Amino acid sequence: MSSRGIRDRVAIIGMGCTRFGEHWDKSTDDLLIDATSEAVASAGVRLDDIDAFWLGTQGSGFSGLTLSRPLKLPYKPVTRVENMCATGSEAFRNACYAVAAGAYDMAMAIGVEKLKDSGFSGLSGATPPSDGTGGFGDITPPAMFSLLAPAYCKKYHVESEKMKEVLTRIAWKNHANGAKNPRAQFRKAVAKETICNSPLVAGPLGIFDCSGVSDGSAAAIIVRAEDAHRYAQKPLYVKALSFVAGPASGLIDPDYDYTTFPEVAAAARDAYTQAGVRNPRAELAMAEVHDCFTPTELVLMEDLGFSERGAAWREALAGAFDLHGDLPVNPDGGLKAFGHPIGASGLRMLFECWLQLRGEAPAERTIDTVAAGKKLGLTHNLGGGPGECVSFVSVVGSEPSA
Amino acid sequence: MGGLIAYAAYIPYNRLKRGEIAAVLQAGGGRGTRSVASYDENTTSMGVEAARMALRGLPGALSMPQRIYFATAAPAYLDKTNAATIQAALDMSDAVLAVDMAGAVRSGVGALLAAQDAAVPTMAVLSDVRFGLPGGADERDGGDGAAAFVFGGNTAAPVIAEVIAHASTTAEFLDRWRLPSDPTSRVWEERFGEHVYGPLAVAAFGSALQQSGLTPERVDHLIVTGVHARAARQFTATCGVSAKAVADDFSATLGNTGTAHAGIMLADLLDRAAPDRIIAMVVLADGASVLILRTTKAVAEHRGNTPVAAQIVAGNDGLSYATFLSWRGLLDREPPRRPDPQPPSAPPAYRREDWKFAFVASRCEACGTRHLPPDRVCVRCHAVDQMTRERLADVPATIATFTVDRLAYTPSPPLIAAVIDFDGGGRFRCQLTDVNPAEVAIGGRVEMTFRKVVTADGIHNYFWKARPIRQAAAPGGGLT
Numbered sequence: 001m002s003s004r005g006i007r008d009r010v011a012i013i014g015m016g017c018t019r020f021g022e023h024w025d026k027s028t029d030d031l032l033i034d035a036t037s038e039a040v041a042s043a044g045v046r047l048d049d050i051d052a053f054w055l056g057t058q059g060s061g062f063s064g065l066t067l068s069r070p071l072k073l074p075y076k077p078v079t080r081v082e083n084m085c086a087t088g089s090e091a092f093r094n095a096c097y098a099v100a101a102g103a104y105d106m107a108m109a110i111g112v113e114k115l116k117d118s119g120f121s122g123l124s125g126a127t128p129p130s131d132g133t134g135g136f137g138d139i140t141p142p143a144m145f146s147l148l149a150p151a152y153c154k155k156y157h158v159e160s161e162k163m164k165e166v167l168t169r170i171a172w173k174n175h176a177n178g179a180k181n182p183r184a185q186f187r188k189a190v191a192k193e194t195i196c197n198s199p200l201v202a203g204p205l206g207i208f209d210c211s212g213v214s215d216g217s218a219a220a221i222i223v224r225a226e227d228a229h230r231y232a233q234k235p236l237y238v239k240a241l242s243f244v245a246g247p248a249s250g251l252i253d254p255d256y257d258y259t260t261f262p263e264v265a266a267a268a269r270d271a272y273t274q275a276g277v278r279n280p281r282a283e284l285a286m287a288e289v290h291d292c293f294t295p296t297e298l299v300l301m302e303d304l305g306f307s308e309r310g311a312a313w314r315e316a317l318a319g320a321f322d323l324h325g326d327l328p329v330n331p332d333g334g335l336k337a338f339g340h341p342i343g344a345s346g347l348r349m350l351f352e353c354w355l356q357l358r359g360e361a362p363a364e365r366t367i368d369t370v371a372a373g374k375k376l377g378l379t380h381n382l383g384g385g386p387g388e389c390v391s392f393v394s395v396v397g398s399e400p401s402a
Numbered sequence: 403m404g405g406l407i408a409y410a411a412y413i414p415y416n417r418l419k420r421g422e423i424a425a426v427l428q429a430g431g432g433r434g435t436r437s438v439a440s441y442d443e444n445t446t447s448m449g450v451e452a453a454r455m456a457l458r459g460l461p462g463a464l465s466m467p468q469r470i471y472f473a474t475a476a477p478a479y480l481d482k483t484n485a486a487t488i489q490a491a492l493d494m495s496d497a498v499l500a501v502d503m504a505g506a507v508r509s510g511v512g513a514l515l516a517a518q519d520a521a522v523p524t525m526a527v528l529s530d531v532r533f534g535l536p537g538g539a540d541e542r543d544g545g546d547g548a549a550a551f552v553f554g555g556n557t558a559a560p561v562i563a564e565v566i567a568h569a570s571t572t573a574e575f576l577d578r579w580r581l582p583s584d585p586t587s588r589v590w591e592e593r594f595g596e597h598v599y600g601p602l603a604v605a606a607f608g609s610a611l612q613q614s615g616l617t618p619e620r621v622d623h624l625i626v627t628g629v630h631a632r633a634a635r636q637f638t639a640t641c642g643v644s645a646k647a648v649a650d651d652f653s654a655t656l657g658n659t660g661t662a663h664a665g666i667m668l669a670d671l672l673d674r675a676a677p678d679r680i681i682a683m684v685v686l687a688d689g690a691s692v693l694i695l696r697t698t699k700a701v702a703e704h705r706g707n708t709p710v711a712a713q714i715v716a717g718n719d720g721l722s723y724a725t726f727l728s729w730r731g732l733l734d735r736e737p738p739r740r741p742d743p744q745p746p747s748a749p750p751a752y753r754r755e756d757w758k759f760a761f762v763a764s765r766c767e768a769c770g771t772r773h774l775p776p777d778r779v780c781v782r783c784h785a786v787d788q789m790t791r792e793r794l795a796d797v798p799a800t801i802a803t804f805t806v807d808r809l810a811y812t813p814s815p816p817l818i819a820a821v822i823d824f825d826g827g828g829r830f831r832c833q834l835t836d837v838n839p840a841e842v843a844i845g846g847r848v849e850m851t852f853r854k855v856v857t858a859d860g861i862h863n864y865f866w867k868a869r870p871i872r873q874a875a876a877p878g879g880g881l882t
């Protein structure tokens with residue numbers, strides 16, 4: 001098996017990202033048009049210049065027509081992509097490959113989700129007709145991810161009260177970051193007492209441990225790296241793209257202990273190899289990770305190699321992943337505060353890398369690591385839950401490697 | 403004409419204290435408790451539980467029932483055979499004849515007699531859920547439960563009790579009745595029924611005793627039950643059988659479980675009766691049916707391993723009246739803001755019958771790994787199509803981890819989901835039932851139970867859940 005990667009062969013020359021949240025007055029079409037328009041303006045190109053499109057949406061539309069119809073695209077290739085919560089990242093990955101392969105000069109990856117039209121709490125995807133014996137129908141995502149917390153406590157001898165403090169701090173940090181982000185769904189800092197005492201949803205998780213259900217769209221325009229400077233003074237280079245789908249063995253294997261996502265660890269290893277990253281904690285300027293629920297972010301710090309096994313809870317409490325910590329995680333507020341319109345989230349993460357690594361983030365949420373000379377950012381998604389998931393990891397950078 | 407070779411009763415876990423009714427309605431109620439089928443149980447699922455326990459008592463494959471007669475006054479489906487669900491859940495051969503005797507309480511004793519009459523090993527499954535409007539006598543005095551009896555036909559299986567005589571009388575009169583479209587029964591004035599049942603009972607009892615050459619004094623244990631409590635009491639007092647021989651009718655603990663009740667009372671006697679004892683069973687329902695049974699020496703070695711008395715003691719009487727009403731569909735509670743539950747689809751349920759109904763997993767022949775649900779490709783060694791079927795319905799498991807899901811749709815929130823590891827290998831994620839969230843713990847021992855997970859779009863979604871293994875010591879002791 002080989003995974004060669006396409007390090008520095010393509011670059012992002014423009015991005016767009018709508019505000020995430022409850023867009024009662026905007027449709028899926030509106031969100032797609034808004035994100036596309038911003039991306040095109042950001043790159044200084046015309047929509048006509050784009051040769052091919054990859055559209056990620058988990059359930060807000062079917063086929064390429066979901067994009068070509070509202071944009072009135074004239075007979076262009078549009079691929080609709082779905083890969084659970086990694087959908088937006090998957091659209092980006094495939095658009096990058098098409099450009100790297102030389103099939104197209106310029107491609108757009110765009111993700112969109114309109115979750116708030118359903119009227120339900122949480123996610124409510126349609127499932128195929130089944131025998132009624134289980135699957136995602138019976139338990140909800142917060143319940144699946146809530147299994148991580150007691151398992152982590154047991155393995156690493158963390159008191160459950162201490163774990164509540166750790167999870168609360170993760171939510172508090174991401175809300176604090178989101179409060180500084182005008183595009184985020186939740187733009188208020190939230191007191192730790194409020195987070196800690198919020199009504200329980202599943203296991204130890206309260207509503208403030210859950211990411212925001214929201215509407216939104218984000219888009220990126222990709223060209224070959226050697227062409228990037230024709231369009232952008234400061235392009236963002238793609239260093240690594242990795243994606244894995246797990247064998248779903250965690251659900252049936254008694255050895256799986258709910259303290260890790262093996263899929264994430266595998267995707268991270270591949271991405272670091274592609275990007276030539278040896279010490280992610282030291283080399284990355286920032287990371288945008290899939291904090292769908294607070295225990296997920298905790299475990300991801302270890303699966304992505306930012307912390308030793310069993311050590312992330314202490315580092316999270318010590319502020320290592322805060323906006324001004326040594327490795328800022330989710331400086332834009334993350335899924336927690338920025339919101340999680342499924343198909344758009346992966347591209348939203350890249351949007352924060354686009355702003356931060358190129359020095360365009362607003363002053364109040366500018367991270368210190370870029371000024372200190374770090375040039376790489378990581379984005380990560382996972383779809384599914386503990387035991388069976390898909391995972392995506394990218395590394396992007398503001399400069400081509402020497 | 404076969405003798406009885408195995409039996410069991412299933413008493414659901416929940417009890418309603420009758421005082422709870424009075425506390426809420428300021429009227430009605432009474433003393434003691436009634437048994438209550440949980441929100442995820444119906445007559446079919448309780449019948450499966452009773453039948454599973456009865457089949458565990460069978461001496462061998464030759465005595466496996468070739469017929470199932472399923473009797474209930476509260477069938478989960480009409481048109482469709484509920485006994486077919488029981489046959490599937492028991493992983494029985496498709497050569498089994500499974501039929502319903504549904505609608506009337508009297509079907510219970512009819513199924514017993516039909517099973518006893520059969521030349522091939524035959525199982526009678528008796529099950530009922532007794533429904534009544536709030537504050538009424540049926541709500542208070544009814545109970546829910548099931549019982550199963552296997553008769554050996556012409557096989558040589560050891561008989562634990564033989565039916566030595568049977569007599570019935572039948573009469574057409576309005577005492578208790580219900581239209582198919584109505585949830586609740588109607589009854590005529592009580593004294594009218596008592597007047598009609600009296601002579602019918604006397605005639606059947608006299609005939610049965612005469613056939614068996616016995617006198618009332620020879621009866622060691624007397625079961626009297628039926629749809630008319632006052633007539634049953636009247637007959638008990640005047641039939642000539644010693645008051646010491648009268649069996650507990652469980653009115654204080656379970657209530658009258660209708661179609662199942664004579665079966666549950668008989669199962670309790672078989673749990674405790676000495677060999678060579680005479681049991682008379684009198685069922686008053688649209689006439690009278692009397693069975694005279696004699697226990698054999700084998701009864702001592704072939705008793706059920708989950709006695710009725712132990713199940714009664716293990717019950718949970720903490721059920722609130724509001725929860726009881728919501729389980730009965732009499733109190734609609736605000737559902738979570740979640741999509742409506744989806745019904746199972748017929749073709750996948752048919753393709754996966756072994757898994758969905760019989761809880762048959764698979765084991766890889768190449769590396770021994772167990773797979774729940776059954777898979778074609780081994781998760782460990784990736785061998786393809788080298789699987790052996792392995793039924794895990796009777797294999798205990800241990801809770802590896804669990805969570806309380808307060809958002810998920812369930813007819814009785816919150817949903818408790820557990821990851822369980824089976825003895826001998828295999829992991830599965832499923833719902834826990836018959837459990838208080840506060841008593842769930844990692845390492846807790848559980849067993850599988852067949853349940854109706856939800857009813858959606860007119861389809862009952864049957865599947866297996868786990869429940870805590872509760873070991874209660876049986877109170878009292880054997881009968882003389």
